[in-house]
Each structure stands twice: as structure tokens, then as C-alpha cells.
Amino acid sequence: MQDHKDQAAAQDLECQPGPSFCTVLQNITNSCTQHHKVENDMENYVKYKLVGGKLKLKKGVVPHRFACQKQSVEKPERSVVKTLKIAKLTASRCGLRVVFKARGLMPPVFTPLNDDYTINYEVIPAYADYLTKAGIKSVLVGGTTGEHMSLNVADRKKVVDAWVKTAKTTGLHIQVQVGGAPLADVLDLASYCEKEGADSLLTLPELYFRPQNVNELVSYVELVAKAAPNLPVLYYHIPSMSKVEINMPAFVTAATAHIPNFKGIKFTSNDLSEGAQVLRALKDDQEIFLGADTLLAPAALLGIKSSIGTTWNLFPRLAQDILDAVEKNDVAKARALQEKLSLAIEAHTVEGAWVPIMKAGMEIVSGIKVGPPSLPQRPIAEEARKRIEDRLRNLRIIN
């Protein structure tokens, strides 16, 4: 620190927020590249700029305050607690404290509706208990399965509230998908989720003025991430619906470099080769969630062990058994279980569109009343529901 003399105990450093300016040093002390000219500090220049690594303050300089900042009249308090608080505040401004721990199976929950298409909030606590008892630790609210693209913002917020409330007793990690609306609403939803206690966010891309390249997509996700800077934010790659077909390994690399709270992607694609490339591009604190239920076993063999799939609502234990078999290198078992799951899915898909058939299947398998799909989608006919039930019985999935 040659430009600034050691002044006093560490203060609330007033640096521009952002990872390019602030650096956490030795875990609890702070520096600022606006003030700290690393080129004038040969030891740090070699370690940080040339070799790569953490900046270390020179001996006797810790903690300190920069000369260009306001002087405090009172003698600064020199307590460890205060120093830690300052480090936390500064790190949070820099986005360095955002941690994302959700892993494994994350069912994208249905939005339960009454027969008149109003939202059936009363069912949500029992739904959360059902998933928790099946070993589920996290859920996605507002995804394709949750049909939030068909709901208004006020209803979306109320559904978020209901799920966040269940987390108080279940401990579920609540991830919320905030995309699929005009940007102003997406940003409003993102900051609402942060304020109301959601645990992480997922966002679709802009769906009308679609991004044409990696930079445009990064800049959209960055806007969402800035609206909820303390939450982990993931990108929802689902080209079959969004029609945004941008190379995901390139996007992940650029997003990681530009967005401090960017923590991974939901990868709804059958292209496991691209998925494996994404996995390689991610850092340890980021995750890829597969969104292709019939490929759970092969994806897990490639190292993609987390997944957001509609059918984890219906068959959470079967899906977990597949992941466990892969973990134990029991390939034959993983394959047999994947076959069973795929047949159970096909028992539905012959009867119509994804969400209507899966809502019917959810009621058959779990007894949770998720009701009809949101308009403009329509429920399947009673005879189709009966056929699904018969097929699941023949597969011995239900009694």
C-alpha cells in the first residue's frame, strides 16, 4: 500500500461496488483497486497480476483506511466483530458473499389451481410436505411446470410468498423463476424475491426481442442479477420454448466473468455433449441442472448430477435411486431404473401436452390436487386420465 498511509482501524470503505474494484484480502480486510496501485507494489504485482492469486497486504498495514476517504473524528473501534461486519458489508457489495448450495433433484413445482382457474394456495403446504418426505431439499417455483408465464405479476408474487412460507417448516431451498414477462416486471419480481426471502433465482431470456449473441444474453441476465444482488442467479436454457439458441459453454464463461452472483444454468436440452462442456466451464460454486428427465442416468454418468425435471414431482424416489445407482457405479441398475422412469413418462406423453398430462399424473400418483393447467392450456379428457392411470398400474408404478 504505497499510495496510502496506515491510518486507523478498518472503516466502511467507500469504493465503487463491483468485482473489478473491490478485493477481499486475507478474508477479513479490504482493498480497492481504485486506490491500491498494485503495479507499485512489486510483491503483489508478481503474485496477483503475473502468477495469479490473492492480494496480501504488506506487514504492518492491516487494518487501514484510505487517505482519500472522510476522516472520522472519533477514534475508530478496533474490535474483531466490527472488522468482520465491515468485511461482510464490503464483500456483499462486491457480490463475493453470494453462495449457492442447492444440489441434486429440484422439482419444478406445479401451481395448484381450482376448477375455476383461481390459484389454490391452501394445497401448497401439503405439497411441500409431500416433497420433503420424499427426500427433496429444493424446489423451483414459477418454471415451465409452474406456468408462471401465464400468470400476472401479483399472482406470481403470492405463489412465491406461499412457498417461502413453507420453507420455514420444511427447510426447502426456494428457487424462483422470474422470467417470461416484460423486463420491468422481471426486475420487479427479482427484487421482490430477494426482499421476501427466496433462496435463488432462475431467469429465462427476453422472449420477444430475443438476444442474438452471448453478449446480449449476458447483459440481460446481468440486469436481473443486479435487481437481486444478494441472491444466486441462474439462467434458464430451454431453446425448445424460448427459441434462444446461444452456445451455453461460451455464455457461462462470459456470464461468470461479468456477473458476480451468476451461479449456473438450468439446461433443458437433450444435447449432453454441450451439457458436459458447460460442466467443464463452471466453477465449484456453480451448478448445471439437467432438464431432460429421460436422460437423468446418462447425464449423471457424465457428471451432471443435479436436475430440475417435472417428473421429480411424481417420481422423486425413483429419480433419486437412479442418481444413487450411478454414484455407486451400478450401471445396470441405473439403466433399468431409467428405463422404468422413461416408460412411466411415455405413459403420459401419448395423451397430450406436457403440463396438462403431468398435472393429471401428479394427482394420480401423489393425490395432491394440482387441478387444471392455467389458460390458455386445457386439461386432458377424463378418458385420457383413466388411460394414464391404467398404464401406470401395468408398470407397477401405482397399485
Ligand SMILES: CC(=O)N[C@@H]([C@@H](O)[C@H](O)[C@H](O)CO)[C@@H](O)CC(=O)C(=O)O
Ligand atoms: C419443457 C419442460 O417442461 N421441460 C421439463 C422437463 O421435465 C421436460 O419436459 C422433460 O424432460 C421431457 O422428458 C423441465 O425442464 C421443466 C422445468 O424445468 C420447468 O418446469 O421449469
